[in-house]
Amino acid sequence: MPYPVESPAIKHDFLVLSEDELGDGSLFSSLERPIDPQKLSKRATVYSYPDGPKFPGPMCRSLTVIGFLETSNPMVEKLLHPSRGAMQQCTIAVKRFQPSLPDRDKANSTNFAKFVTKLRRTDVVAVLSKDKYGRFGLLRPMQDDEDEKFAAECFVGDTENAKGMVQGNDKASADAAAADETEMWQPPGSTDDNNNNDNLWQPPGGGGAADDSAGLWMPPSAGDQPDFGATSASDFTTNNNADKEQPAWNPSNNDADDDANTTHPDKKRSAEDMESSIFHKDTGAATADKFYSGLTRTLDTRSESRLYHMRSFNGWVKATQIQELNPQTQGGRKRKGVSGNPPMRVLDLACGKGGDLGKWTIHSRKMSRYVGLDVARGSLKDAAIRARGIRNKLDNNATFTVADLGADVPGRLKSHKRKHMQPLLSWSLQDESPHETGTPEFKPVRGGGVSLTEKFDVVSIQFAIHYMMSTRKRARRFFRTVSELLEIGGNLIATTIDARIVIERLMGLGEDLRFDSDSEEEDPDREIVVTAGGGACRIRFKPDIVKRIFQSMAAKKEDPLHEDIFGLEYTFTLKEGSDHASGVGEAVDLPEWLTPIPVLKSLAEEAGLEMEYGLNFHEFYLGRMDPQENPAAHRALYNMKVLNKEGSISSEEWEISRLYCAIKFRKVREAHSVLEDDSDEEEEDDDDAAEEESEDATDTKASQQFYIKAMMKAKMIVGKDQWDSLSGDDKKKLVNTQLKKLMA
Structure with missing residues (x-):
């Protein structure tokens, strides 16, 4: 796939787990493991294109790398083989680096390019976490152009379908399933081949794409907390919507x-x-x-x-x-x-x-x-x-x-x-x-x-x-x-x-x-x-x-x-x-x-x-x-x-x-559920029967049953303490008022 020429469809945060969280367990077990937000760092802002999945919904707003697999892994080869149809292929990319780009875009492009270059150099694919639809992703460098580092091929597929295919009965499936029993590929140490201490699995330091997160509130960590220099809430009261006619949310x-x-x-x-x-x-x-x-x-x-x-x-x-x-x-x-x-x-x-x-x-x-x-x-x-x-x-x-x-x-x-x-x-x-x-x-x-x-x-x-x-x-x-x-x-x-x-x-x-049922009580x-x-x-x-x-x-x-x-x-x-x-x-x-x-x-x-x-x-x-x-x-x-x-x-x-x-x-539609029989929960103060029995809203000879209900309502409205202090005539007036309402 070449670098995309059409307009991007969706903007994504490209996140990477910290080194101590990566490569722990097999592919499918790692996909089920909860992600600790404190261990995430934003590497870049990337874009997906119209070739991305649309059903049951578009790709997640955040693309999170949770591990790596060797490209030669039989399971990877099977999942990415076009004849299998297990994964939908699409493209993600950043802006190509040009001297005329703003510094922020330059840093963003450079950081993503470093990530893709490292994938190519170590011959691995990155594993993207599951989204809300149960889909996961595999990210690999462009296969048609070894010099392309500002775009990558992204394969998206349903986790359960992929797992079922990998664990099939044919020999290739058995090999892939066996491969999945091994732990995911571990990233190299903290330095690259040139001893540059900018390993892509480390949380970003100052500068570069890390500046994308400057000024953000970050979840707490063991290290020092950022100082945002906020002096008052009034520093943050500008309009929250592109439509300037809408009031600010403050x-x-x-x-x-x-x-x-x-x-x-x-x-x-x-x-x-x-x-x-x-x-x-x-x-x-x-x-x-x-x-x-x-x-x-x-x-x-x-x-x-x-x-x-x-x-x-x-x-x-x-x-x-x-x-x-x-x-x-x-x-x-x-x-x-x-x-x-x-x-x-x-x-x-x-x-x-x-x-x-x-x-x-x-x-x-x-x-x-x-x-x-x-x-x-x-x-x-x-x-x-x-x-x-x-x-x-x-x-x-x-x-x-x-x-x-x-x-x-x-x-x-x-x-x-x-x-x-x-x-x-x-x-x-x-x-x-x-x-x-x-x-x-x-x-x-x-x-x-x-x-x-x-x-x-x-x-x-x-x-x-x-x-x-x-x-x-x-x-x-x-x-x-x-x-x-x-x-x-x-x-x-x-x-x-x-x-x-x-x-x-x-x-x-x-x-x-x-x-166990035979254990002690x-x-x-x-x-x-x-x-x-x-x-x-x-x-x-x-x-x-x-x-x-x-x-x-x-x-x-x-x-x-x-x-x-x-x-x-x-x-x-x-x-x-x-x-x-x-x-x-x-x-x-x-x-x-x-x-x-x-x-x-x-x-x-x-x-x-x-x-x-x-x-x-x-x-x-x-x-x-x-x-x-x-x-x-x-x-x-x-x-x-x-x-x-x-x-x-x-x-x-x-x-x-x-x-x-x-x-x-x-x-999306009206309900089709049928409620279970409620006949055993008819309230004692339900007055439907009273309205069927009498057309006279002022009938003072109502049955004792409804007189008791009227008294209970009157007592509830005025409160127990005040009720006890009322005279008999006052109580009778309040009860008759409620009785008329019941019969009405």
Whole structure:
């Protein structure tokens, strides 16, 4: 293949693992090994061309060299043989070196040329890591021109297909398979043949293409951290988009991370907030309600957290996800008087205290509608107070609703048997005076303030989708509800614990995972604990759950939504300090359920959604680390105070952040899933039967059954303490009011 003459199609970061990480293991085992971002160095910026793969998607934004194989290896010869068709051949290149090039381009071209020259001199091919589609790559110098060093041949193929072909039954396949049992080719020492200490497997030093990373935030390492010389967030507030008509993305630290569970500093918890009575039927939802409603952390103490910068980094991931959204929904364009990309309709699930409100209000497309749902009643009151403070930015259109996302259904009928939407406690900016300063009043509203025909452009669920995975029924209901509320072309975005990393860490603990049936009875108090960040993060499993995790891997092959894949419970703990009361104790200490990405993908496909990406937080950062390619995301690292005084975050915080992943779906069709029978979960306060029995909305002779329900609702609204202090007549009036609403 000659040097390409057509225009390039895609720009890529060309990354190389450090020398101590290269050549460890066979080809296919190395492709499965996680990549430590701290061991990566950017060698150059390269370009691919229209001959690159297009299905199921284009080549990855980052091309990462993880090892080398000798060209004479029988497996390499087989994989690259054109008659086999195992790999698609394409071209990557840099600009040819010319004296007229800018210094930056000269350095870029020179560094890639050195890499290609070294491949040719040592007669090896470079192995490129797997992408999100399961494809890997082999890179070799141009075969038609031995003098060509500014371009290379790239072969891309499906990993499983290649593995199957290599391990075939013919003799050549057997030889190739045997070759794969040997370790990958090891790079030479730290000097080249001319004793020049510029070996391509060493991280770049000063100058050359290494300058491409100057000014970037780099993951922490054992060495000295770079000094970026940033003096204030205002140094990084230029427009983040090529379209200068769009406002700059400049999130402040106040919006850094809703995981901070920030409360309004001037408000104290009422007796109702702290009431321990069960409001949600699901045990996990009730526990989360009690925990988060009772959390009293403030912005004043957040800076004392030992995980301050990790929380800011988590907030940066969320903010970047949000700012990259541009859903193309037909329903949005059909709204009266709307042309181009209209303001977005946002459904924010697990919205907590409204920490992401600011991120949504500064989106270039703005919002025409915002609905926030959460399981924690106390948190939603804080969210409502926060919304009051930015009423104008929200266009006076924000609603908050109490709901258990895996059981309650806002804006839709809960089942085909129902004739009315479920009443949910809701509060809306539109329903109160602009000058209101009292405690937000949540009232039962059918559909939770969402109409039966209303749809959204974006559904977001941050650090909470794992609560939907306790049972298959619960997970299916969640995805079905999201699908019904989401417009075709709209997006579902989420962040959660990365099950891939958790399982990897479990396997590295050295536990006997066979759990022989004839072994001694398991200690009921024994736990298997995955730790990170010097113990600041702990993920605790019961041994029987760990056994199920590895059993579920086999079950998943037969049925991607097998019941055994759900209910994989663990307890997740983040310890920020020793004083919970002051806001730096255990930030999270709740039961959660493992959320494997393939399971989420299958659930989504069943509900008419297609996964666009599922990236570990480290991968998410690496894809956006170039300030030229992603200036807004780069500036936000400073604006959101992600960086410490050394221009990084601590290695402990960086290690914890690897436990998370970011996910994005797009709705492509309506759901075809059939929900499992819900007849055993009919709520006691469901009033459909009452509406069938009576046409008189003021019937005071309703059955005792509905009178009791009305009394329960009245008691819930006023609160237990206030209810106990009321006179009999006052109680009767409140009950009759609720009874009329039930019968209406």
